[in-house]
Amino acid sequence: MADQPLTSRGAATYQRILDVATEEFAEHGIAGARIERIVSAARTNKAQLYAYFGSKEGLFDALFFGSLERITNVVPLDIDSAPLGADGLADWAVRLYDEYLRRPDLIRLATWSRLERRPGGHLVAERDRRDAHKLRAITDGQAAGLVRQGDPFDLMAMVIAMSMAWSPVSNVYAATAQEPDDAHERRRVLLRDSVRRAMAAG
Known part of the structure; x- marks a missing residue:
């Protein structure tokens, strides 16, 4: 510019x-x-x-980095004084689901970047990654016994993948904002429960 x-x-x-x-x-x-x-x-x-x-x-x-910034700011991983737990990860997944409904174009930009630029590895170069605070929050949650053990990045990737089950780039079913509210609420309940169970310690 x-x-x-x-x-x-x-x-x-x-x-x-x-x-x-x-x-x-x-x-x-x-x-x-x-x-x-x-x-x-x-x-x-x-x-x-x-x-x-x-x-x-x-x-x-x-556009692409602006979209990453938007998702980071609009759908942050809530981190307060208490350690992050499986419930916090589940709520984050649901808020990501809602953001995909509001801005399907942003997830498409990320998909084009994956297809045309970086078919393997991280979606963005190391210098451009914006996930350090999320990984720290997951690590702290693990240390507090609130999140299952495992590589924090793998856990974060799994939560994001689960949030994208009905996203605009789903190869099964792409949800839209025009669908009935009860359909979205049914998916939110399933997503929240599934992430909570998958990420719970023990």
Whole structure:
């Protein structure tokens, strides 16, 4: 992005580009996204887009890392004065489920990054990972006898995977916000109970 502060008009253009590009990348992926479609729908031009983001890859990076930041901030793993337990992990999984309903485009961005950039290993490079505080919380919960033993990263990965059972990238069934509330509540109950049982100590 340009070093100089954005004017209000520039900020509006910048946000339009982000909004349009999120839909474009979520639908078509990195290789399939087209800058021409983005600038047309955002009512701007290539020169402006490149001034903000440098390249198509730079634009995707802004969206992708912004989506990770959003999920971290909007759906944090609650850590208060008490050690984290299986109940806390279960509640976190349910809140992730709800976030996938609100913003299915964000999970699609992560999936495209997995498919096109990092087919193995961590989804992001070590320097970009945002899970250190979650791993510490799980480790503390294990030390307090509230979370089952095992590699904290593996436990976190399992909870996230369980939360994604009905996500937009599920190969079984993708839930949508348009479904009846009772369907979502039934899944929340099952998800919360399953994670609690899977993560409980002993």
